[in-house]
Amino acid sequence: MEARPAIMVTNDDGINAPGLRALVHVLVATNRYEVRVCAPDSEKSAVSHGITWRHPIPAKQVEIEGAKAFAVSGTPADCASLGISDALFPSIPDLVLSGINMGSNCGYHIVYSGTVAGAREAFFNGIPSISISYDWVGGTSTVEDYTLAAEACLPLISAVLAEIKNQSYPRRCFLNIDVPTNVRNHKGYKLTTQGKSIFRMGWKQVTSSTQGKMLSTMTMDVDSSESPEMNSSAVPQEQLLFRREVIGHQISEDDIDVRSLKEGYISVTPLGAVSPAEVECHTFFNDWLPGVLECTSSAL
Structure with missing residues (x-):
């Protein structure tokens, strides 16, 4: 068999x-x-x-x-x-x-x-x-x-x-x-084919230890009511707390x-294993790289 x-x-x-x-x-x-x-x-x-x-x-x-x-x-x-x-x-x-x-x-x-x-x-x-x-x-x-x-x-x-x-x-x-x-x-x-869409992420200062529930790789439930507030006395005065928040979704x-x-x-x-740079980027650096040493020498 x-x-x-x-x-x-x-x-x-x-x-x-x-x-x-x-x-x-x-x-x-x-x-x-x-x-x-x-x-x-x-x-x-x-x-x-x-x-x-x-x-x-x-x-x-x-x-x-x-x-x-x-x-x-x-x-x-x-x-x-x-x-x-x-x-x-x-x-x-x-x-x-x-x-x-x-x-x-x-x-x-x-x-x-x-x-x-x-x-x-x-x-x-x-x-x-x-x-x-x-x-x-x-x-x-x-x-x-x-x-x-x-x-x-x-x-x-x-x-x-x-x-x-x-x-x-x-x-x-x-x-x-x-x-x-x-x-x-x-x-x-x-x-x-792989696109370029991405959730734009920002940061917000918070006063709780809420982590939020992960709903997907990049989308999170940020309802802080799911977790209790941290006792402010438990946070050192010099320590600031920040958490990510979604501020938009960019799709081309x-x-x-x-x-x-x-x-x-x-x-x-x-x-594939990695994403290669776009053709125009390679073209730019192909023209740019040979002049790097020359520009550096002239600046000294």
Whole structure:
């Protein structure tokens, strides 16, 4: 009997997050994959590609039906790295899935995303990978939407594994998938490119220790009523407290990924390890660099 493909699942919302649990449940229910999980033991949203270097990280086996799972006290990149090694599981997985994230990851938000970092870390190590995010909207989305999102991505996952088996899958990129809010009525898959959309962030001085509830990689619930006010006597007089706040969302005409997502498509974006500078920037510095030494010498 032919061995089932091994899929390793990670995320940045934590091993108990409903998005990860829905994805694992859907994968297990197909009975076509060996499912493994190596995910953070707590939320690690917006930590980007940070890694733990100077000290060991603990991993604890947890119960997830149909899968062998470990909760790790580390970042998403740590979890992906450990999960694809032979230190935790007996073999290297065929595919790594990171998600399903609570909130979309398009445009420049990809840089901040721990979800995308989990897939990128696998890519760094030569393992095909996919990051998956759901465009959660408070008051509209429900936990059941994660299951619908996982089911909507199953054909993509199956097709990627078929290409891997045929040794025809491209190894110079990984995929970032964003599922629209109204996943039940999505318009299908659309190949997109990474845009430049970003939430503009400001800072506000506060008098409480409120952290706010993370709703996605870059969108936070900043209702301070969720947490009690800090006793002012507990804050040293010389210490000031500041917190981030969203002050706007910038989207340009060429932001194909986020626009396709908002139009109801499942956005499929191939990503590389890094984003190269635009052509005009390279042209500028190509002309500028040879004159740097000359300008510096003349100024002395």
